[in-house]
Amino acid sequence: MPSIKESDLPGIGRKFQVDARSGDRLVIVVHDDGKRELYHFHHDDPDESISMVTLDDAEARQIAGIIGGMTYKPRALESVDVALDDLHIDWLKVEPGSPCAGKTIGELRVRQRTGASIMAVINKDHTKKINPGPDFVLQSEATLVVAGERGQVKACRLLLAQGSS
16 A cells, blocks of 8 residues: 555645555645645655646546546456445456346345445446445446445455345
8 A cells, every 4th residue: 555644735625645566655745625736746856746626626536437447447457345334345247147137226135135235337338327326237347436344345245245234
């Protein structure tokens, strides 16, 4: 995991400094008005800014979705697991022939049986549903963005594969 430092910028917003494993440094300033500034620093000289980009709130959220894998997940990655303390976010696929394909989230009782929450669904045809409700029908080959504790996400993976947790 990269090193991330946070600090308040009174009257401006909040600053996040990300020191990546590659040696690169990225500083993100989130302004109280929604504007974001991204600064990339040279890995040989962490005080020398290489580039700077300013984004409005909508642009920043769209790019966050791209970086976070909401619009495209590289085929080489079978599973992506993000951990934030006890919260885990994982991308799970409804495999062809899964007993869950064609059933609603409510029918499967995903949250009741596993404790995990389905935050988004990306179907094979690239249609997306953010925060799908209990009436949402899961399709074969859809990718689910699932959040919960590690054991809850594992139980959801089993539910998708076997039809039971």
